[in-house]
Amino acid sequence: MRKSIATVSVSGTLAEKLEAIAAAGFDGVEIFENDLLASPLSPEEVRARAADLGLGIDLYQPFRDFEAVDAGTLAGNLRRAEHKFRVMERLGAGLLLVCSNVSPSAIGDDELAAGQLRLLAERAAEHGVRIAYEALAWGRHVNEYLHAWRVVRMADHPNLGVCLDSFHILSRGSDPIGIEAIPGEKIFFLQLADAPLLAMDVLQWSRHYRCFPGQGNFDLTGLVSSALRAGYAGPLSLEVFNDVFRQASVERTALDGMRSLIALEQGLHGEGPPAVPTGFAFAELSGTGEVGGLLGALGFARTGTHPTKPVELWAQGGARLLLNATGADPALLAIGLDGPDPAGAAKRAESLLSPVLPRERAPEDARLEAVAAPDGTEIFFCDDAWLADFTPAAPAPGPITGIDHVALTQPWHHFDEAALFYRSVLGLRPQESLEVPDPYGLLRSRAMSTGDGSVRMVLNLAQVGAADIPWQHVALACDDVLAVARRLRREHPGLLLPIPANYYDDLEARHDVDPALRELGVLYDRDERGGEFLHLYTVTVGRVFFEIVQRTGGYGGYGAVNAPIRLAVQHAAHR
Known part of the structure; x- marks a missing residue:
């Protein structure tokens, strides 16, 4: 499926965001209005930069507090909308996100809201723009996605549909099965964000603690599955407000976002890990003197030395630890994981943007493939072949049975x-x-x-x-x-x-x-x-x-x- 991400999800200037998003392999972006307003690039220049990078501009957002208002406010809102439509024409963006009204002065009248949204859609159509109406979880009157759909259905305009946002749906405990009652062609956009389960105000929860799919507690696979069964054919797009992401490396964050969508898509297709690990093969630490003394005191015995590397094998019971003399201070360098299909595990890691690390090995060395975890720890995928690199020796007897x-x-x-x-x-x-x-x-x-x-x-x-x-x-x-x-x-x-x-x-x-x-x-x-x-x-x-x-x-x-x-x-x- 097409993959997109909102520029608000990553740090940096708009130009830096676009470059990192493209480098991570995304197909498109949602342009967050504040990113454009703060950019020295004109809308035409942003459009050209995105095109050069192979990115489509899938959505412009947000347009707030439009519907269910009095006549005087409506006139001002339409003036705002006309300006947005002209900007979108210059950007080459054909879809505008309209959030449900949160103003205390909003009127609780679905017919009024539908009529005004229909008027907005008519104006948008003149500019080649469509409107995606989204129920904010803290909306004044419309805060449930099915309520937003009822208003859109009442408005009955081809340029008006709904935007479904996983956070706004799942944070309220709404059942996503109702998505399947919405015609797929009226689901104009699907925004995805995970989140940890927190007991706090939903607005603060949304603004600070969203995260990428797989990093929180929401069932995004179920929600997306419902959207696909409804006939949704648009992009999977990440919209994540997160204080840490706004400060972290834009390149790493964009890559992590892409990894989350790849994993989500694999889950939709029933593709899990080819085989989860079955145990620890070893833990590798730097330093030999202090750490070796500590292991000796714990009852471990040095049972082998690698023939081509300054690495010792220490063992007791089923616990195996490697000591690497190349490091300075003692630290944990690597973890070896046993599994029935090391090659398949390495292949899956590469599909999730974790490439196999280049390693120097002698012809006689066991072929071990490793990837780097985010903190730099190397994760090796193993079978028993690696033990042949060390002189066979029995582990020390003792009460320790393995790595817990x-x-x-x-x-x-x-x-x-x-x-x-x-x-x-x-x-x-x-x-x-x-x-x-x-x-x-x-x-x-x-x-x-x-x-x-x-x-x-x-x-x-x-x-x-x-x-x-x-x-x-x-x-x-x-x-x-x-x-x-x-x-x-x-x-x-x-x-x-x-x-x-x-x-x-x-x-x-x-x-x-x-x-x-x-x-x-x-x-x-x-x-x-x-x-x-x-x-x-x-x-x-x-x-x-x-x-x-x-x-x-x-x-x-x-x-x-x-x-x-x-x-x-x-x-x-x-x-």
Whole structure:
């Protein structure tokens, strides 16, 4: 399908927006009026620039507070409209978005609104322009899409149709199935935006928290499917008001918008990931000295060295970690994911604008393909062939059974992009977004996982000003975290993060727990079904620390209730 985006969805000048939108592969744009008014380019120059870039101008918007007004106001509104039509002729734009009236003086009379919209459509037809009428979720009298359709039907003019906006429909909880009652030829335009579920004024929600499809909680696949069944044949167009997008790189944002539409279109056709990952093959970290010492203390053994690269394999149970000597400070560089079809996973990533990274390899090296996540972490698609690059050796015996999850701190302007990447490219399911108190601000966190929990990722966004540290950590699963803690306290007493006694005073008031937790520095959480989570943290080396976790009773969370304690202790140690 044709793909379009509103210029308000990205940052920059109008000229910069058009260039980035074209480079991302869009077919057309919605010109937001403020972008044109602030541009030194004339409408003719904008038209020519768009044409040179291969972009059609699909819509000009918005035209506000037109219908259901008294005669004096109507005369002024028609004068405004005539000016807009002349501008649109110069732009080469044939469709004008008219929003439902939000003015307190608007009159609640559908016949009056329909008559005035018919008059507007007649004037528009003289300029070769059509009118797409949209019900704003906060419209004074018309705030439901089916109400807007009733008014359009009453007006009965070929140049008047409806614009359907997913945010205005879904934010009000309206059922999109009603779209199928609208003739497809009367659906003039379809605007798409996702959003997180927030309990707030709908106008503020709309103006600041929209996001691209797949980054929020709305069922856009269902809505678009209803529009297609109704016979809609126009573009899928993104209209997103988002404070972060307005400040982020225009090129990255435009590319992310295109990725969201490609993923949405694949979902419409029933195309999901060829095979979701089945587990962690490895996590790769930079640094060998400090990190190697930490792994040795945790019971890992160095089981192999790569023949052509400065990379060591450390293993215990089913957990495999690679240490890369090329990095300076310890940091998480890459994640390897097991799956039945690595080539298919790489191909899907490329279809979603995440190209396979160029890599140097010797002829005898295993062929591993990787893509870059938004924060730069490399994601490898693996089968067992990569293990042949290392001298075969048995992993160390011990209580650690594998990698439970990996947590990555995202740059502030990449958080939503990362959520879309892991959802669309890897097929991970997003969980509820949380905000965790930090001594210097807030930590926003969102977990994503496969349906069976074999791969779990946690995306964190630290909003803590000057104290913001991009920590990353690897959580290792074990069967007996208390035994691990006892050994570490005995053999490596400075290795574990010290937990304040006040935490255990409160914990023991809330739960009947083993007193050994206090002695050993183990944290605890319990879910509503009785599942339990025991975990401990190591000290941080560079940007990296390790978490040892034990899940029982089907516990599926990450101990978020304990995150403020961990953050406070880490900040104190860092300062």
